[in-house]
Amino acid sequence: MQKPFPEQAAKRSQANSSPSFGQRNVGALPLWIGGTLCIAIFVGVWSAWNAYLSYHNVIQHEYEMLEIQARQREARISGALRSVHLMAGSIVDDVQQEPAMPVADRQQSLKNYLRQLPEIRSLLITDADGRVQVHTQQAAIGFQAVDREYFKTHRDAPENDHFHISLPFKTVTGIVATTQSRVMRDSQGRFAGVVVATIDATFFNEMLQLSESEQGFQILLINRNGDILNIMPQSELTGKNLQGGIAYTEHIRSGRPTTRHLNQVKLEPLTRMSVFHDVPNAPLTVIVARDYSYVIAEWRYTMYSHLLGFLLLFSTIILVSWLAVRRQNALVQAQRQVADRESLLRAVIESQPECVKQLAVDGSVLHMNRAGLNMIEADSLDQVLGQSVQQMVTPEYREAFMGLTQKVFSGESGELIFELQGLKGSRRWLETHATPLRDAESQIIALLGITRDITERKSIEDALEAERRQLQKALEEVKTLRGIVPICSNCKKIRDDKGFWSQVEKYVSDHTEAEFSHGICPDCTIELYPELIAKSDKLQEYIKKT
Numbered sequence: 345m346q347k348p349f350p351e352q353a354a355k356r357s358q359a360n361s362s363p364s365f366g367q368r369n370v371g372a373l374p375l376w377i378g379g380t381l382c383i384a385i386f387v388g389v390w391s392a393w394n395a396y397l398s399y400h401n402v403i404q405h406e407y408e409m410l411e412i413q414a415r416q417r418e419a420r421i422s423g424a425l426r427s428v429h430l431m432a433g434s435i436v437d438d439v440q441q442e443p444a445m446p447v448a449d450r451q452q453s454l455k456n457y458l459r460q461l462p463e464i465r466s467l468l469i470t471d472a473d474g475r476v477q478v479h480t481q482q483a484a485i486g487f488q489a490v491d492r493e494y495f496k497t498h499r500d501a502p503e504n505d506h507f508h509i510s511l512p513f514k515t516v517t518g519i520v521a522t523t524q525s526r527v528m529r530d531s532q533g534r535f536a537g538v539v540v541a542t543i544d545a546t547f548f549n550e551m552l553q554l555s556e557s558e559q560g561f562q563i564l565l566i567n568r569n570g571d572i573l574n575i576m577p578q579s580e581l582t583g584k585n586l587q588g589g590i591a592y593t594e595h596i597r598s599g600r601p602t603t604r605h606l607n608q609v610k611l612e613p614l615t616r617m618s619v620f621h622d623v624p625n626a627p628l629t630v631i632v633a634r635d636y637s638y639v640i641a642e643w644r645y646t647m648y649s650h651l652l653g654f655l656l657l658f659s660t661i662i663l664v665s666w667l668a669v670r671r672q673n674a675l676v677q678a679q680r681q682v683a684d685r686e687s688l689l690r691a692v693i694e695s696q697p698e699c700v701k702q703l704a705v706d707g708s709v710l711h712m713n714r715a716g717l718n719m720i721e722a723d724s725l726d727q728v729l730g731q732s733v734q735q736m737v738t739p740e741y742r743e744a745f746m747g748l749t750q751k752v753f754s755g756e757s758g759e760l761i762f763e764l765q766g767l768k769g770s771r772r773w774l775e776t777h778a779t780p781l782r783d784a785e786s787q788i789i790a791l792l793g794i795t796r797d798i799t800e801r802k803s804i805e806d807a808l809e810a811e812r813r814q815l816q817k818a819l820e821e822v823k824t825l826r827g828i829v830p831i832c833s834n835c836k837k838i839r840d841d842k843g844f845w846s847q848v849e850k851y852v853s854d855h856t857e858a859e860f861s862h863g864i865c866p867d868c869t870i871e872l873y874p875e876l877i878a879k880s881d882k883l884q885e886y887i888k889k890t
Contacts, residue, residue, distance in 0.1 A: 388658070394650075395650065403639070421630065428461060454479075463543055466479065467479070494540050506626065510525070522574075525540045560638030562635075564631040572584050572585070589610030603619070603620045605617070606636065698715055698797075699776075700712070705753050719764070777793065777794050778791050829851075836848055
């Protein structure tokens with residue numbers, strides 16, 4: 345159903361003052377590209393923030409795992425050292441209760457204690473001067489231990505009741521061991537010597553052992569001075585000192601039993617994450633560390649995957665944006681071409697001497713060029729826009745005009761010659777050729793007609809038709825004389841259509857435009873006037889020929 349033309353006119357007016365659909369698309373396209381780039385930037389920022397959070401979570405999780413492992417190993421070591429410490433305490437109590445016990449009996453007592461803890465290699469007791477008074481191995485009795493670490497430590501700090509763990513050293517029996525010692529005091533509280541338990545170095549190896557799944561890990565047991573008592577897996581670093589190292593210094597200064605660190609280590613050109621965990625009631629610290637590269641390897645892989653995905657997304661956005669810009673430019677160019685063609689078509693239509701019009705199904709004017717407006721004597725398009733042309737067609741042709749309109753809107757083409765009376769009263773003969781005008785969906789939206797003024801041609805044709813009729817009538821009269829004419833064989837009179845006999849001269853004059861002038865032929869002259877023969881050379885010559 346064709347929409348009322350005023351609405352179409354309003355839309356056309358809006359189209360003249362506002363961008364077309366394509367132009368609005370072109371204007372919106374950079375906004376779309378900008379929005380897409382903003383989304384890409386947002387995704388990039390979000391990815392960076394997500395990467396930071398992920399990194400933070402990885403580091404936090406790793407610290408928690410390191411701390412768990414440090415506490416587990418501290419628990420193992422604490423349990424074993426507590427047992428040794430309690431045994432040493434029992435030995436101290438025995439010495440204080442029976443200071444005069446014979447050496448052999450004391451030695452046997454130590455051997456009995458030794459059987460209780462298989463990790464202990466030997467037990468010994470020194471006096472205040474550092475001489476070994478009792479030893480589970482007879483050969484070591486009398487050994488001067490004044491220079492041993494376990495003796496000097498307690499001698500220099502006799503008020504300290506904590507046990508001491510020495511650095512690994514080679515004992516008098518030829519084995520490499522670590523000692524755990526405890527101070528002895530006499531009844532007046534004075535330094536009276538030390539009780540020492542020799543522990544095989546492999547004991548701590550078992551406590552600090554790493555599993556195959558713990559890749560990149562390092563576990564240390566150090567004393568409060570920073571000396572490495574045991575280290576896994578790099579056992580060659582045993583005995584080294586961590587003083588001056590970043591993590592060790594931070595741990596000592598913090599005063600907390602457990603600290604976390606991420607730094608380059610002192611003894612190796614590596615960056616490690618580490619947890620320092622002090623052994624309760626002992627001058628020891630367990631350190632569990634892991635190479636930083638192992639920690640973030642999986643995170644890096646994940647981030648590289650995300651980065652690759654983001655780069656692919658960004659590249660896709662750039663590609664789509666580039667294609668969009670190309671499409672935009674092509675669209676702009678196409679719109680310019682369409683606009684140029686529209687301008688050209690409009691100029692051609694407006695310059696046509698014939699009427700080019702568009703009519704709605706009810707015959708109302710949708711558009712008409714200047715030549716058409718002149719034909720109907722309209723001053724402007726607004727004067728007839730939406731008005732029906734059928735009212736200007738003369739009554740005898742109005743029905744035919746309406747029939748042509750309906751024929752066109754049914755999908756056919758047609759033509760019509762009709763008479764029209766203009767707005768100012770003038771009458772004109774017009775010839776129109778009409779065809780359907782379809783939209784992009786092949787729907788008929790208007791009648792497209794080309795109409796020419798044939799008033800002058802019509803006048804000429806009418807004049808020619810009158811002349812033709814006159815000639816036809818004359819020809820018809822001339823044909824009467826060409827038929828059978830009844831004539832008297834004697835007097836030569838002719839009978840007309842009414843039955844009257846007339847002289848030949850009169851009959852011919854009545855039926856043609858011919859006129860007669862009377863004369864005499866040579867034969868009649870000879871017959872009627874023979875005396876003229878001798879006087880006329882022409883008559884004599886005629887007689888000779890005949």
